[in-house]
Ligand SMILES: [Zn+2]
């Protein structure tokens with residue numbers, strides 16, 4: 001099976017190379033399937049009902065070749081279905097699997113509202129069909145209904161705690177140029193930060209308490225220059241901050257900033273999604289999460305801030321605020 005980007009002729013991805021073996025992780029599996037910035041943009045447009053090739057090309061700013069590659073990829077992993085409409089036009093629709101990413105999409109939007117540098121997310125109004133209210137999504141522990149802080153979770157090996165063999169690709173990082181993208185840039189800031197597997201992998205490792213270059217490299221054995229480049233990006237984006245722990249030679253601890261820590265709900269909902277949809281071997285979750293506050297197994301639920309009910313896919317309406325049009 002090819003991976004997104006392998007057959008691109010954009011110079012965003014330079015294919016080839018060997019396999020990378022890392023600890024099994026639902027976040028990594030999810031990122032390997034959808035964590036490419038173009039895939040994230042396509043899925044975001046899908047949530048807004050954009051489904052025709054040309055519209056997707058216009059909305060995402062992807063070239064024909066890149067878009068066609070990612071559409072094939074997303075179909076191969078079960079995140080899009082290709083259908084021919086009544087007028088014969090081909091449409092790409094979200095599937096049950098990709099619709100189940102709505103929790104992640106909501107968390108991305110929340111992050112962008114509070115920590116994004118682009119104002120697009122402010123325009124989005126969310127309405128819960130269940131209660132009819134406009135709402136703010138909240139992440140709650142399914143057992144105690146309490147909030148879930150980034151450092152309020154214990155991780156232990158689960159039944160699927162094995163290793164995964166992953167495609168190792170050298171990628172040249174590039175951000176999505178704002179000018180090329182349509183009006184819907186509601187979580188483009190987040191996509192630009194996480195839409196490159198290694199950067200998102202690094203943030204996930206930080207949530208597990210890792211702080212040092214050697215620790216990151218042990219878990220993510222990609223070329224050290226790639227790792228250094230991604231750390232620089234995360235520092236520049238104010239996702240990580242660093243503090244020296246040794247002067248000669250200079251060595252640093254990397255820690256999440258407040259802006260970085262606020263990405264936790266996005267990662268948590270992505271981890272749950274990966275548990276549900278990316279366990280090809282059916283071995284069960286690689287990690288068992290416990291909510292420290294209540295001591296119960298952690299299942300994060302995204303609830304409606306207005307009525308408190310757990311939100312379900314298709315019950316959430318996104319729309320652009322009329323005032324902003
Ligand atoms: Zn709890």
Ligand SMILES: [Zn+2]
Nearest residue numbers: 128131304307
């Ligand atoms: Zn509600």
